[in-house]
Amino acid sequence: MKISATTEKPKYKIVRDHLKKMIQQGELKVGDYLPSEHAVCAQFGITRTTIRKALDELLNDGFIVKEKGKGSRVVERMKALGLLTVKGFSEAAGDDVKTIVLQSPELTPWSDLIGFKLKANELKSDSVFFKRLRYINDVPVMLEQNWYSSLALPLLKAKDFVDGSFFKTLSRNHLIEIRGAEQMLYAETAGEEIAKQLQISVGSPVLHISIRFKTTKPELNIYSEVYCNTHNYPIGNRYIL
Amino acid sequence: MKISATTEKPKYKIVRDHLKKMIQQGELKVGDYLPSEHAVCAQFGITRTTIRKALDELLNDGFIVKEKGKGSRVVERMKALGLLTVKGFSEAAGDDVKTIVLQSPELTPWSDLIGFKLKANELKSDSVFFKRLRYINDVPVMLEQNWYSSLALPLLKAKDFVDGSFFKTLSRNHLIEIRGAEQMLYAETAGEEIAKQLQISVGSPVLHISIRFKTTKPELNIYSEVYCNTHNYPIGNRYIL
DNA sequence: AAGTGGTCTAGACCACGCG
């Protein structure tokens, strides 16, 4: 099956997306070896330069590792997105982590709680909104409110979330990946609503994070307003080059 | 000047390290364009595949950006690292940014303010400690306390800081690069000392960040405890894949 | 028009892992 580049997509992107799709849809599972570079070259009628460019991107995005003399193997994609995570959500694996959906996804007007300026095309329609509370060891530590454009993505039912995760659902069922994020952080004092949900007293300090996630679907941004009780479980991240 | 690959180092790594050194030593400054790919090929007697592999790595490590039709440009690397920066320090270029050294580097015992567990070899000697207050538009927004092992790096005089920056001094004068960082974030209420420095009232919420920077010198970590008034200038970061 | 980076071809030789 020979392919040809279009003005839209160079060959290496076609091959990269083909392989990525096989991984995301489970045709290639974690631990499996990809077909060899020569095999893919033959299959698509391309040269090794091209397939290697495609594999380099999959490597950088954390989908595969390369093993000299053996092949390219699919790995669990735990790529540190560089985003902030609650210490304990990812590290203290022994802890009991739980998520309660306070508000299932529903159509609402855009909220002025959102800390970013919305794009013109997003304002053309209502938003899909949902709200969750995350617990560690039965202590509520993170109140999370999320919005996205209902034009960019239909309303997803909370019960259909893959492993309860919104992002995994995007990846597995809609082939949409998180491509980046912008965050702003504020130290604030808890108001009544937030104090009640996080079970702390009004006026306690909370960490407020405004996030805009960018996705591989250009018109889809996900906006999150997160409030954290950092007293027992600080927010943290790590960057290693 | 033709180069040849050794068993130790392939050509693309030689070229990559050559260019990286030019950037680190300030021969190529932020904003400068690298010599064109063809020029580097001619200079080293290599083909474009090779120089492009070298540039890909510099791109991934955040040293350069590529501009089609123009060239490859050196960029400020801290942004690519995904570390948190005060909105305004890096973005609002029109704003007036100022740093006051409250405590010049001096030898002191290690402080128990440090939010990380120190390594055994670090505890063998005293620390070098310095303390700074950063202003935006004459408002103090960030109180910063820093420590590092006096065995790993001699005491640097504040007046010798390149452009007033500790990290630039490490890079330019000591060829030490930041290789990564771990951060923990806490929302806290300001105590007397911090309230006084940041000119806010005691009990106001402040964002407290504990950071351990890892460097290319394995025995050198830099510990920072930072307190931010996020009211007017939130802390932010951005991550693009 | 000239120069830059983006993509691609069609080869080559090497070091590594495994049977």
Place this chain on the structure above:
DNA sequence: GCGTGGTCTAGACCACTTT
């Protein structure tokens, strides 16, 4: 020995930016 990925050559054509 054979297949794998790692590196490299010597070209080519394209799209983009600047002069």
